[in-house]
Amino acid sequence: xxxxxxxxxxxxxxxxxxxxxxxxxxxxxxxxxxxxxxxxxxxxxxxxxxxxxxxxxxxxxxxxxxxxxxxxxxxxxxxxxxxxxxxxxxxxxxxxxxxxxxxxxxxxxxxxxxxxxxxxxxxxxxxxxxxxxxxxxxxxxxxxxxxxxxxxxxxxxx
Numbered sequence: 001x002x003x004x005x006x007x008x009x010x011x012x013x014x015x016x017x018x019x020x021x022x023x024x025x026x027x028x029x030x031x032x033x034x035x036x037x038x039x040x041x042x043x044x045x046x047x048x049x050x051x052x053x054x055x056x057x058x059x060x061x062x063x064x065x066x067x068x069x070x071x072x073x074x075x076x077x078x079x080x081x082x083x084x085x086x087x088x089x090x091x092x093x094x095x096x097x098x099x100x101x102x103x104x105x106x107x108x109x110x111x112x113x114x115x116x117x118x119x120x121x122x123x124x125x126x127x128x129x130x131x132x133x134x135x136x137x138x139x140x141x142x143x144x145x146x147x148x149x150x151x152x153x154x155x156x157x158x
Contacts, residue, residue, distance in 0.1 A: 010037065011045055018054040022063045024086045028055060061088050061096035069100045073112045076105070078140020109141055113149045129154070 010032075017023065017031060025046060032042045049055035061083055068074040068082070076097060083093045116135055122128035129150055136146045 014045060015054050018049055022060040024060045026086050058092055061092045062099045065096040066099045073108055075139050075141035117153045
């Protein structure tokens with residue numbers, strides 16, 4: 001499909017790029033543009049990668065959601081926003097979120113929130129509460145969940 005030796009070398013390099021870790025289409029296209037490849041060749045290479053299973057948006061989104069939740073302890077909101085920023089479709093995003101079980105999600109939220117509450121050394125209760133809420137909201141947890149947890153932790157501390 002891709003004729004010239006130069007294109008074969010580029011294709012091999014991109015195959016390795018995709019095999020090293022899951023990539024989305026946007027990352028691959030950016031990498032190819034950074035290599036000063038024309039758009040027609042980029043399209044050919046992307047089609048080749050998809051046909052040969054080097055590139056798969058569903059696989060990427062599922063892996064992304066699992067990894068970011070388990071390793072970086074991100075909440076659903078942050079995961080959704082990051083996937084949207086990578087031009088992943090809403091359908092695939094919903095499917096990727098099913099990779100995180102409800103039990104695992106709440107278990108991670110509980111352990112993270114308890115650890116963060118204990119580690120904030122702020123003496124002023126309002127500032128401590130703000131730091132706690134800001135941190136968990138930045139991590140992408142739902143505001144209702146965060147505010148319920150902070151009330152629970154304040155009651156326990158009283």
